[in-house]
Each structure stands twice: as structure tokens, then as C-alpha cells.
Amino acid sequence: MAKRLFDLVASALGLLLLSPLLLVVAVAIKLDSPGPVLFRQERVGRFGVPFRIRKFRTMRHQPQDGGPLITVGADPRITRVGAFLRSTKLDELPQLLDVLCGSMSLVGPRPEVPRYLPHYPPGVREKVLSVRPGITDLASIEYRRESELLAAAHDPERAYVEEVLPAKLRYAQQYVDGATFWGDLRLLLRTLHVIVTR
Structure with missing residues (x-):
């Protein structure tokens, strides 16, 4: 209850204070590049309920695009502004709306696309999906250069499934097992520090 109340207050305040920045980014x-300001994509939420996550669009708008779901290295689909937004994590700011609506939390395991859900071991899946997914978590910090890591792999898709995803799930389980209000605050502060210092 306290976590949800904090999410509501913090996300509403964040949207209010950051509204000038959000407007500048949208413009x-x-x-x-032509296309919508926001990018919507289906993700797996709490208890396995799907929702459409919000992000600032960082790639060329291709409605019928059947490209890869993971971003690898200097992906040619990424726009000039998109590259900056990704490097500063500003593309994630619209997820404050998802937090306000209750689909997400400020801190929690990052929501995965449905395609990779079958790779979650059954017991792990239940535990990780027992909490609201978050904008940030320890895996987001430790794997902030995930795109570069996958770019170095011979088979990026396989590397994600066999190396990156299991590591992220371990972090997610650790979070669920030991989540506290103060722990969430520490993760938020650490995330801000990483973004500022880049």
C-alpha cells in the first residue's frame, strides 16, 4: 500500500515538474522524423496481464515493421534524436503515465515482451510476475549497455535468451525476495546517479 501511494505521488509530481522537458522532447x-511522438508496445505486466508500455519514439516509424525486438549496437532504425534519448534514458519518461495508471511501478523488474516469456522457468515466472514491473531495477543499471553487449555477440538473439535474460531474472528474483521502501529509494537514487554521470 505504501509503495503504491509513493508511486502515485512521485509519478504525478514527476509529470508535473517535468512537463516542460516532456514538451521539448516531443517537439x-x-x-x-515523421511519425507519432510516443511508441507503444505490448509488455507482460503483473500476474501476466499484458499492457502497452509508453516510451518516447526513438526509431523511424514503420507501422508494418517486423524487425527484431531487441536493439543491437548502432541500430540503423534509431533516429538522431532517438540516440540521444536512449543514451540519457529520457525515452523512458512517459512510463510515469504507466505508473500513474497502475500498470507499472517506479521500481520493479523491467516488463518483458510476450515473446520471451516462455523462456522464464515456471517458478521464476510466478515470482517475477507477482509484482508490478518497474521503470528501473538493478538489472537496468547493470545492463545499461545491453545493446553494445549484444552487438558483440555472434547471435544477439541467442545471447539475449541464454545470457542476458537469465541474469536479469536473477536480479528480478532478488528484488522480489528483498523489496523494501528504502531499497526502492536507493535504486531510484542510484539510477539517477548513473543517468547524470553517464
């Missing part, structure tokens, strides 16, 4: 996206 930059529209000027940089």
Missing part, C-alpha cells in the same frame, strides 16, 4: 521528435 524534437516531431521535427526529427
